[in-house]
Amino acid sequence: xxxxxxxxxxxxxxxxxxxxxxxxxxxxxxxxxxxxxxxxxxxxxxxxxxxxxxxxxxxxxxxxxxxxxxxxxxxxxxxxxxxxxxxxxxxxxxxxxxxxxxxxxxxxxxxxxxxxxxxxxxxxxxxxxxxxxxxxxxxxxxxxxxxxxxxxxxxxxxxxxxxxxxxxxxx
Numbered sequence: 503x504x505x506x507x508x509x510x511x512x513x514x515x516x517x518x519x520x521x522x523x524x525x526x527x528x529x530x531x532x533x534x535x536x537x538x539x540x541x542x543x544x545x546x547x548x549x550x551x552x553x554x555x556x557x558x559x560x561x562x563x564x565x566x567x568x569x570x571x572x573x574x575x576x577x578x579x580x581x582x583x584x585x586x587x588x589x590x591x592x593x594x595x596x597x598x599x600x601x602x603x604x605x606x607x608x609x610x611x612x613x614x615x616x617x618x619x620x621x622x623x624x625x626x627x628x629x630x631x632x633x634x635x636x637x638x639x640x641x642x643x644x645x646x647x648x649x650x651x652x653x654x655x656x657x658x659x660x661x662x663x664x665x666x667x668x669x670x671x672x673x
Contacts, residue, residue: 529579532582535586536584536585537587581644587631587649587651589623590655591620593614612659
């Protein structure tokens, strides 16, 4: 995120190098999408063979960092920010390929997704929603909106036939 915020500063200098007031006005009318952040952090922890409990200890710091980044945007004049939550990592093909289990109880029978990886995404998203709600109350002049990526993905995984897909499932 730090690198992306640095890039933002570079773009800002190229868009409005001589007029900070015009830049703030432009940012005040723009829509910013900030994220999705956290997924890679958790993926690296899983790759390091961390336990579920240990991975979950990262979530507060990841969410705090994310909210801090949104605050930096607001300080630059942004007024409309959409912040996506995490996708259900336990449904992503690379997760299913890298961390297969012989224990069928580790899979959600309705989706075929690995439950523990999704539990981290759900925990992250719940903490993020609370943190963004607090931020919104502190910054009422702005509109900070949580975007739920998790639910539509899970709905598709549970009922692909409703979306013109038929998936072969062994669950």
